[in-house]
Amino acid sequence: VHDTLRGRVSAKQGHLVLGGLRQYLHTMINAKRIIILGCGTSWHAGLVAEYIFEEFARIPVEVEYASEFRYRNPVIYEGDVVIAISQSGETADTLAAIELAKSKGAIIFGVCNVVGSSIPRVTHEGAYTHAGPEIGVASTKAFTAQVTVLSMMAVMIAYRKGTIKETRFREMLVEFEQLPDKIEKALQLDQQIQYIAEQIKDADNALFLGRGYNFPVALEGALKLKEISYIHAEGYPAAEMKHGPIALIDEAMPVVFIATQDSSYEKIISNIREVKARHGKVIAVVTEGDAEIRHMADHVLEVPAAHEALMPIIAVIPLQLLSYHIAVMRGCNVDQPRNLAKSVTV
Ligand code: F1P
Secondary structure, eight states: OHHHHHSOOOHHHHHHHTGGGGGGHHHHHTOSOEEEEEOTHHHHHHHHHHHHIIIIIOOOEEEEEHHHHTTSOOOOOTTOEEEEEESSSOOHHHHHHHHHHHHTTOEEEEEESSTTOHHHHHSSEEEEOOOOOOOSSSOSHHHHHHHHHHHHHHHHHHHHHTSSOHHHHHHHHHHHHHHHHHHHHHHTTHHHHHHHHHHHTTOSEEEEEEOTTHHHHHHHHHHHHHHHHOOEEEEEEGGGGGGTGGGGOSTTOEEEEEOOSSTTHHHHHHHHHHHHHTTOEEEEEEETTOOTGGGTOSEEEEEOOOOTTTHHHHHHHHHHHHHHHHHHHTTOOSSSOTTOOSSOOO
16 A cells, blocks of 8 residues: 555556455445444544545444444344454454354455455455554554555545545545655654653553544554553543543643644644643644644644544554553563454454
8 A cells, every 4th residue: 555655646546456346336335334343453443434434425334343243233234335444354353243244235345454364255345455464463554554545445435426526536646645755754753752752651541632533543542552561541532531531630641632733623722721721741743833732732743734534544653653662661562462462363
């Protein structure tokens, strides 16, 4: 995906990446709803996809943990489209959820990383993320690649469905094209992130907050910190803070905001104010050149501007690096965290 985006992405090349979509494009375009299934990081990628599919393609989307879906009695209609997301392609819960949906007549589309794994073999069609092997157990580049592929699917379906016009489609292609360079820039934050990691590495808890497209990024940032550094972390939609988590905030609580300039920017600024008023330590991922949050937050991490729908692909990078450095400083094995398996096959 990275290589394809590096070259010129034309509608034709887009078709190549999403070759598997061709046969089921009409099914997707006409779908009454899409059910997205996954576990862990893959579920978070599904949440980002929900936002972009609904906004661009105007198709109702439900996102559910495969581990929950498989054990309840969900309503599945013949012709429902299920998108199953998995890095390993071996997750037992996702496989079981696919079998259940398939038995009720759903069309299953897989988004997997490992070529030839079990999930692509039981789906009707799919797209590989081609992120390369995940060396560590915790998914990182797989998330970036999953969200990229799902976003490309949503934009392409929206265009073919007519819910976005040619100009918007072209604008999005340029946005995709620019992603690799923006990701490179986000990776250059490494030294600054090391410094921040040093300041918060001894925390017992951390909170991650975001709105809109950045809400799933907050969930993913919290999951990465839990998985590899064993710090208890919670991700929340920032607007939910006042419904409970605000009680946790004091000077010992690092609060990571994903506060890039998008349609909820003003709202997230007031959330940052609320945390600062309670002496929380604010680390904010902001858009390059942001002048306002700089004066409020304890630390800011500037990432390049992008369309808000694609911001998760960039904004997650500093959070992955933050977890990585904290884990290393705490002496944790980042590649093989305790109790976690690369493929959860039972
Ligand atoms: C799902 C997952 C990963 C997580 C860990 C355990 O795997 O929850 O997101 O990082 O490796 O499994 P998958 O279905 O995406 O392979």
